[in-house]
Amino acid sequence: MTNRYDILIYNVRIASMQLNQSPYGALTSNTLGVTDGHITLLTECQTPDELERLQQMSDNVVDGKGQWLLPGFVDCHTHLVYGGNRAEEFEMRLQGASYVEIAQRGGGIKGTVEKTRRADDRTLLNTAIKRAKRLCEEGVTTIEVKSGYGLDLDTELRMLRVAKSLEQHLPVSIQTTYLGAHALPNEFTDNADGYIDFICNDVLPHIASQKLADAVDVFCETIGFSVSQTERVFACAQHYGVPIKAHVEQLSDSKGAVLAAKYGALSVDHIEYLADSDIPMLAQSGTVAVLLPGAFYYLNEVQKPPVDALRAHNVPMALATDFNPGSSPLASILTAINMGCVLFQLTPDEALRGATVHAASALGLQDRGVIDTGKLADLTLWDIETPAELAYCINGHRPTAVYKEGKHV
Ligand SMILES: [Zn+2]
Incomplete structure (x- = not known):
């Protein structure tokens, strides 16, 4: 097995915060791979075959269970x-x-x-x-x-x-x-x-x-x-x-x-x-x-x-x-x-x-704050229906997972 990705997170909705037109920079991608602390894969996995092929490229595969992934x-x-x-x-x-x-x-x-x-x-x-x-x-x-x-x-x-x-x-x-x-x-x-x-x-x-x-x-x-x-x-x-x-x-x-x-x-x-x-x-x-x-x-x-x-x-x-x-x-x-x-x-x-x-x-930092290939894999996972919930509640949520440079913390 080739361990191309240190971690592979699939089945997520991604609020990338990229400066595109969609709210929260939402992407169609639902799968993200990390290598050496950086995001190296963002893709839309559509079939079980495709997913299986990707899963074989990592020893550390995480099912995001449809949750939202945001930058740290x-x-x-x-x-x-x-x-x-x-x-x-x-x-x-x-x-x-x-x-x-x-x-x-x-x-x-x-x-x-x-x-x-x-x-x-x-x-x-x-x-x-x-x-x-x-x-x-x-x-x-x-x-x-x-x-x-x-x-x-x-x-x-x-x-x-x-x-x-x-x-x-x-x-x-x-x-x-x-x-x-x-x-x-x-x-x-x-x-x-x-x-x-x-x-x-x-x-x-x-x-x-x-x-x-x-x-x-x-x-x-x-x-x-x-x-x-x-x-x-x-x-x-x-x-x-x-x-x-x-x-x-x-x-x-x-x-x-x-x-x-x-x-x-x-x-x-x-x-x-x-x-x-x-x-x-x-x-x-x-x-x-x-x-x-x-x-x-x-x-x-x-x-x-x-x-x-x-x-x-x-x-x-x-x-x-x-x-x-x-x-x-x-x-x-x-x-x-x-x-x-x-x-x-x-x-x-x-x-x-x-x-x-x-x-x-x-802070003059261009390597973080967005989810995109090449950026640091500082990521948070949230059990919410829409990112707006994080702003709507008064301190009402905690992330279900946090990744600092690709490491689960
Ligand atoms: Zn001050």
């Missing part, structure tokens, strides 16, 4: 490595404490920075494993993780290393993003420009030489960093050849998206306040719009991202959890998909493409 989800925006959590702060808030009182009692992002700096690597890793595992259980096979709770050299590098090491503990690929420009650390109070100098002169050279980050991100906002400070970080990242991502237009129209487009950013994230007139620039630069309904929901926001205009200009829209301890403690890509539909009026087709093919693009 890609969560393209998380901050899931951090010390402590903010449940206590949540309690205080709901007991009527103001943000100032919470900050005075050591809460807010500064509190998370303190706890992250104090946590040792093992603690950071163990808590991150628990969080990432919840995403993996829903069929997420690639996660982006940002730094940004250390804000000093040592802790930022540790966060990135810990994030990457999740790959050794879970069946998931990790993409790391350096988000030093997340908040101003106490060491640089009233000296944001000095902190940008520190990022560009002291941190980014280490990150670039040790290849610790796949991208660099900035929180460009009135309460974050200005457009000119953001541009200095982008220019430095570009100098080191590291791709750019950006938190922009979450709370105000600061024109961070225009700057990001100018620098050919992979993605602009949040974008509730993005002006319609700035959208053609994103279309031109091929920048993905990453929508984060979890933060919108958690912060009780009312301004919605300009979904109609993004759609009209064919700007790809991705969806992610933004999993973080402050504004989006959301460990569920399926809930993010549902929220994208309910809160932002995405169609289920757009929402599911947003958490697969477009999320992969938001």
Whole structure:
């Protein structure tokens, strides 16, 4: 017997998420073969003879029982490595404490920075494993993780290393993003420009030489960093050849998206306040719009991202959890998909493409997020009648099987 396929999955309906005309990129193929972690066969098996001939080409044959096969989800925006959590702060808030009182009692992002700096690597890793595992259980096979709770050299590098090491503990690929420009650390109070100098002169050279980050991100906002400070970080990242991502237009129209487009950013994230007139620039630069309904929901926001205009200009829209301890403690890509539909009026087709093919693009990854020959065999199998069910239910499903690079996990 020739073992041409490491695994052969037959009798499946395939929502490929390929950018074709059919909903969910559905294919007529019902059989898929994997070799060396990649999809090497997609075919429509019509007769028992045909199927038998294919089955003889693999020692590992799986009957999909008519279930739907989707690409593994890609969560393209998380901050899931951090010390402590903010449940206590949540309690205080709901007991009527103001943000100032919470900050005075050591809460807010500064509190998370303190706890992250104090946590040792093992603690950071163990808590991150628990969080990432919840995403993996829903069929997420690639996660982006940002730094940004250390804000000093040592802790930022540790966060990135810990994030990457999740790959050794879970069946998931990790993409790391350096988000030093997340908040101003106490060491640089009233000296944001000095902190940008520190990022560009002291941190980014280490990150670039040790290849610790796949991208660099900035929180460009009135309460974050200005457009000119953001541009200095982008220019430095570009100098080191590291791709750019950006938190922009979450709370105000600061024109961070225009700057990001100018620098050919992979993605602009949040974008509730993005002006319609700035959208053609994103279309031109091929920048993905990453929508984060979890933060919108958690912060009780009312301004919605300009979904109609993004759609009209064919700007790809991705969806992610933004999993973080402050504004989006959301460990569920399926809930993010549902929220994208309910809160932002995405169609289920757009929402599911947003958490697969477009999320992969938001990370600059062309080898996943779709089911096609040559792509990674990151696959999920679902006992559903239609893919729309995954968006329709509020976190109501679990995959019946997950394959990471062709291996059943
Ligand atoms: Zn974020």
